[in-house]
Amino acid sequence: MALGRLNHVGVATPSIAASIEMWRDLLGAEAIGEPFDLPAQGVKVCFIDAPNTQIELIEPYDEASPIAGFLKKNPAGGQHHVCFEVPDIHAAVAAMKAKGATVLGEPRIGAHGTPIVFVHPRDTGGMLVELMESHA
Numbered sequence: 001m002a003l004g005r006l007n008h009v010g011v012a013t014p015s016i017a018a019s020i021e022m023w024r025d026l027l028g029a030e031a032i033g034e035p036f037d038l039p040a041q042g043v044k045v046c047f048i049d050a051p052n053t054q055i056e057l058i059e060p061y062d063e064a065s066p067i068a069g070f071l072k073k074n075p076a077g078g079q080h081h082v083c084f085e086v087p088d089i090h091a092a093v094a095a096m097k098a099k100g101a102t103v104l105g106e107p108r109i110g111a112h113g114t115p116i117v118f119v120h121p122r123d124t125g126g127m128l129v130e131l132m133e134s135h136a
């Protein structure tokens, strides 16, 4: 399985609203999407377009959010994961497992409306990696 396009960098934040201000006023972001809730994945999401990828701002939807633990350790938020595109999520899961990596859960629909999975950071040098099926 070849390394695919970097679809987005996930950035955890305690406040999407505050993060939008920083990305816009300090870093010059111009294409900022409308925040939306993704309760099935326990997050609120806002995509910020960069020329060749996106920033995915993620805020806990509730206390059970999978990023709640991360924000306890990093109260100001920070870089949470990176997401690479794959042509076939099931083939990607099989390839990861065949190489001994831990895939977290089953493929589920992510913020772009396509199937995603996560590979445990212990298998990826400490960086949480998301794989997202994309046919773009």
Ligand SMILES: CC[C@H](C(=O)O)C(=O)SCCNC(=O)CCNC(=O)[C@H](O)C(C)(C)COP(=O)(O)OP(=O)(O)OC[C@H]1O[C@@H](n2cnc3c(N)ncnc32)[C@H](O)[C@@H]1OP(=O)(O)O
Pocket (backbone or CB within 6 Å): 010, 038, 041, 043, 056, 058, 066, 067, 069, 070, 079, 080, 081, 083, 104, 109, 110, 111, 112, 116, 118, 120, 121, 122, 126, 127, 128, 130
């Ligand atoms: C899905 C919608 C959207 C999209 O793009 O479509 C998203 O991307 S939403 C993103 C939020 N969802 C997830 O992250 C789901 C997958 N994540 C998980 O299942 C957990 O966060 C997990 C298992 C990676 C970590 O679990 P937890 O937060 O409970 O922390 P632990 O103490 O169990 O962590 C174990 C170990 O991993 C290290 N860790 C935790 N989070 C990260 C991280 N983001 N990046 C790197 N490392 C991470 C943590 O420090 C622990 O390390 P250790 O050395 O054992 O102390």
Ligand SMILES: [Co+2]
Pocket (backbone or CB within 6 Å): 008, 010, 056, 081, 083, 130
């Ligand atoms: Co993501």
